[in-house]
Amino acid sequence: MIRRPLRPLARILKARAEGGNPDAIEAENLRLRHEEMRDRARARAEGRLVVLGACFFIAFATIGGRMGVMAASETSEPEVSAGGNPIIGTRAEIVDRNGRVLATNLDTHALYVQTRDMIDPEAAARGLVEIFPDMDEEDLLEKFTGARNFHWLRRQISPEQMQAVHELGQPGLLFGPREMRLYPNGSVGAHLLGGATYGDEGVNAAELKGVAGVERYFDAYLSDPANEGAPLQLSIDLSxxxxxxxxxxxxxxxxxxxxxxxxxxxxxxxxxxxxxxxxxxxxxxxxxxxxxxxxxxxxxxxxxxxxxxxxxxxxxxxxxxxxxxxxxxxxxxxxxxxxxxxxxxxxxxxxxxxxxxxxxxxxxxxxxxxxxxxxxxxxxxxxxxxxxxxxxxxxxxxxxxxxxxxxxxxxxxxxxxxxxxxxxxxxxxxxxxxxxxxxxxxxxxxxxxxxxxxxxxxxxxxxxxxxxxxxxxxxxxxxxxxxxxxxxxxxxxxxxxxxxxxxxxxxxxxxxxxxxxxxxxxxxxxxxxxxxxxxxxxxxxxxxxxxxxxxxxxxxxxxxxxxxxxxxxxxxxLGLRPDVESVVPTSVTLTATR
CATH class of the missing domain: 3.40.710.10 (DD-peptidase/beta-lactamase superfamily)
Structure with a gap:
């Protein structure tokens, strides 16, 4: 940057020759220098304010957009990721030759107990027997007071049963998400489909495995994530x-x-x-x-x-x-x-x-x-x-x-x-x-x-x-x-x-x-x-x-x-039309009208 001189020699000599005051020239130049410095400082301050405002705008826009996405998405509980291979819980559907479902999955829950968190084992045992009459109260109490900290109580429960267990108010009774295999047509095609059960099980997931029929024969295909959930289509006609x-x-x-x-x-x-x-x-x-x-x-x-x-x-x-x-x-x-x-x-x-x-x-x-x-x-x-x-x-x-x-x-x-x-x-x-x-x-x-x-x-x-x-x-x-x-x-x-x-x-x-x-x-x-x-x-x-x-x-x-x-x-x-012989008339009668 070239600074303006406060006492330029040419102007000083000219002012002395003409009888002017050289100090006025210095004062004027000093004033102009200060104004120029002030304008540059103002421009810098204005630029910094613009940049700071833009940063605040981008930050608030990002936060607002993220909040909007979160508000529009479904809520889910955070899960702690663990090492090792995850349990594959999703199993492909089985459909008939016309695409009608023969086997599918249904979201449900499993019931288990962490005995160290139990408050009143006796009340919990009594309450569970009322909800699940086939359970034995003495057996439950033995599990709740034994040395083991973890026990499976039910592999699958209905939403009504889950709510009833909730109402017991026992913090040691917990639920694990599950997918159960459902055959919506009941016994239709039972021997063909075979059935499925749980293989590897964890608290947060369980693997479905076939036990007989096509469920077991195509077990690898039905459980393969690479198929992206594509159903297995059989030659069977459900009707x-x-x-x-x-x-x-x-x-x-x-x-x-x-x-x-x-x-x-x-x-x-x-x-x-x-x-x-x-x-x-x-x-x-x-x-x-x-x-x-x-x-x-x-x-x-x-x-x-x-x-x-x-x-x-x-x-x-x-x-x-x-x-x-x-x-x-x-x-x-x-x-x-x-x-x-x-x-x-x-x-x-x-x-x-x-x-x-x-x-x-x-x-x-x-x-x-x-x-x-x-x-x-x-x-x-x-x-x-x-x-x-x-x-x-x-x-x-x-x-x-x-x-x-x-x-x-x-x-x-x-x-x-x-x-x-x-x-x-x-x-x-x-x-x-x-x-x-x-x-x-x-x-x-x-x-x-x-x-x-x-x-x-x-x-x-x-x-x-x-x-x-x-x-x-x-x-x-x-x-x-x-x-x-x-x-x-x-x-x-x-x-x-x-x-x-x-x-x-x-x-x-x-x-x-x-x-x-x-x-x-x-x-x-x-x-x-x-x-x-x-x-x-x-x-x-x-x-x-x-x-x-x-x-x-x-x-x-x-x-x-x-x-x-x-x-x-x-x-x-099957789409076969009956072959019905047409009736051939034995004679033709011609009538005329006037």
Whole structure:
């Protein structure tokens, strides 16, 4: 900065020459210097005030904005962060093929006690017993006065129970947030879903883990945060599942059966639209498995884990293999003269069908002797290989943890007599789901399908070919004749062309041999038979139809009417329109008016 001189020499000399006063020049310059200094100081002060005001404005604006955000957000209690991996509490939902919820989560609380904070243990124990009658007052008091400082009292409590505990006024009774697994449809699809329970637990969170069914099979997916809560979509149709469960429950009671199972599957994709096992349970309160016969346990899945000798429903496989090998045609006559003797074994028919029947009528009349003679032509090696292609030699690959426990029971020595008895469904035990897979693979045009509980959205890729399309069409025609004029006449459903085969197998005794008055009755069906879309398997355990003078246990009297009602209820829900023949007028009358 250049300072102005107070006594500039040129002006002083000029003022002296003109007789002026040089001191006036100095005074004037001094005044100007002071004014300039004052102006600069004022400008600096004003600038500092502006900056300070701007800082205050920004600070107040920030504080005000933050207060507004806090006021608009939901309140939450601060939590102290702890080291280690957090417990994952959120579990993805499970939905059906149409997006309807099968399993979801519900916020609740757990109840625990910190005994060091208890004021009046006796009053707390009395109060909790009034709220939770199943608790024992002496046991609670022992916990409250014992050496341990922490005890879980309830894994889940309702809001009403939580409020009642609050009103006890005991500071040692505390609540931990929880998510409970909720199945809003109750017992519908219970065996499929399985159920869930708590794994790792902490005061502020708990991990939900599957215990059975798809909940356990897809446990990693359902608990993976990387999926961002995307639901697991199953192939099940909730409406169809509920309808079949209701019909099957009624049929089981009407036929006095011990249990029942049903499988409805898409013949092309292998998608399971419904899988039912009765008796069932509520997965919201899953029971423990009972000791003794596993068939008596409600958690036992008859459709998947139940392996039975399924009877004459196997006959279509022997006929189809013989057609594929060129051993016979649909109209080839087969010797049905009985009994058929092999060593000490004698094979008889339920009725005397005469000396011979066509191959088609062997299926329609369900001749054991005829199908056994056909099986002898096929041979054990080829029969075993063919049933293996249909999936009868290994557990199904369906996405459930119980699938490996449903392994078929095969003969230790696949001899010629085994070949004959297996051809009509004795000597090899399989599950209803195995049977659904075999029928779908045989009747969909002849390509193998694998059952699945996941909805498939992409194009269907055909599996390995099992039989030719010609043989598949012939098998469907034979099964249609069984309903039209054979043992499954009660299976006719107007508007839906149903084809199927009955099977009645004596139940084996635990000590060996078979019961005389206990059977497994099965009806394996396909609809529409001319252009198959779905396979339905209905199995009844120890049914007895008592409307006549004598009890009737065969599948034609027990399983077939139940399956027909299932189709009648389920087909419209599946979007299948009934094929109603239009009435063709026999004559036309022309009238004229004037």
């Amino acid at each position: 169809v599942q509920a309808a079949i469960e209701r019909v099957l429950q009624g049929g089981m009671m009407l036929m006095n059966a011990k249990g029942a199972a049903a499988v409805l599957m898409d013949v092309h994709s292998g998608e399971i639209l419904s899988m039912v096992s009765l008796p069932d349970f509520d997965p919201n309160n899953r029971p423990v498995a009972v000791e003794g016969d596993r068939d008596d346990s409600p958690v036992f899945n008859r459709a998947l884990q139940g392996v039975y000798e399924l009877g004459s429903v196997f006959k279509i496989f022997a006929i189809s293999q013989a057609l594929e090998l060129g051993l016979l045609g649909p109209d080839t006559m087969v010797d049905t003269q009985g009994p058929l003797t092999w060593g000490r074994f004698r094979i008889n028919d339920f009725h005397n069908y005469g000396p011979e029947l066509s191959a088609t009528d062997v299926i329609v009349r369900s001749s054991n002797v005829g199908i056994a003679r056909i099986a002898m032509q096929i041979g054990a090696t080829r029969q075993r290989a063919f049933l293996g292609e249909l999936g009868f030699l290994e557990p199904t690959t369906v996405e459930m943890v119980e699938a490996p426990t449903g392994a078929p029971l095969l003969p230790a020595n696949w001899s010629e007599i085994s070949t004959m008895t297996i051809s009509y469904g004795h000597g090899l035990s399989a599950s209803p789901l195995h049977l659904a897979q075999g029928y779908a693979s045989l009747l969909n045009g002849g390509t193998r399908v694998s059952p699945t509980l996941l909805r498939r959205t992409g194009p269907i890729v055909p599996g390995p070919r099992v039989v030719s399309e010609r043989v598949s069409a012939a098998a469907r025609s034979m099964l249609r004749q069984v309903v039209v004029r054979g043992t499954a006449s009660f299976g006719e459903v107007p508007g839906y062309e149903v084809g199927g085969k009955t099977g009645t197998a004596d139940k084996p005794r635990p000590q060996g041999g078979y019961y005389d008055d206990r059977v497994i009755a099965t009806f394996a069906s396909v609809f529409p038979a001319d252009d198959p879309r779905y396979v339905l398997i209905v199995t009844l355990d120890e049914p007895v139809e008592t409307s006549g003078s004598e009890p009737r246990r065969t599948a034609g009297w027990t399983a077939v009417p139940v399956a027909a009602e299932v189709i009648r209820r389920a087909a419209p829900l």
